[in-house]
Amino acid sequence: MDIAQALTVIDRLCSAPLPRQHARTDTGTAGPGWAVAELQTSEDSWEDCSRRQQVREQYECDREALAARLAERWGPPQTFSLYSVLERTMEGEALAEPWASLSHHVVDLTVWRHEESGRWTGLGVSQWDAELPFQLLAVVTDQDPP
Incomplete structure (x- = not known):
């Protein structure tokens, strides 16, 4: 993962106005009051279960590394x-x-609340199904978690 590139995408999400309607963006998807960027996507062929576990662990490590930079x-x-x-x-x-859509493919999010803007920023590892790719996602929303 290119941390500098991921930070640039997150900075852009955090500073841009949130959309008013559903749309596909150059980095992911967006809807009224939220945007999700796909920071990294793995391959999508999973014949080897041990390889799938390795990729999951790597994506979790990448999320932790990015979260450490954002925590600074x-x-x-x-x-x-x-x-x-x-x-x-x-x-x-x-x-x-x-939140509702993310819950179907992301187990948990690492989140920050930005009091000055009223927004939340989060990082999560997504996988829709066992044979589909993993994704490292960044989320920005003005919707409080339910």
């Missing part, structure tokens, strides 16, 4: 589990985006 700027992060959000959406509760 913003202070220590919180860890926000998306498990209860997933349970609530599966029970039919309508929850705010991007």
Whole structure:
């Protein structure tokens, strides 16, 4: 992972106005009050389960390295589990985006709350299904976690 490039994308997300409608962006997806950037994407062929575990561990390490750099700027992060959000959406509760969608493919987020802007910034490792690629995601939103 290129940390400098990832930090540039995160800085751009944090400083840009959040969209008012759903859109595909040059780095990911966005919707009313949120943006998600795909910082890194793995290969998507998983015939070897041990290789899948190695890639997962590498993506977690990359997230931790990026979080350490952001913690130098913003202070220590919180860890926000998306498990209860997933349970609530599966029970039919309508929850705010991007939290509801993220809960279907991200276990937890490393998050910071920016009091001055009212925004949250988060980092997470995504995998939609066992045979699909891992992604390191950055999230910026003005929606509080549910």
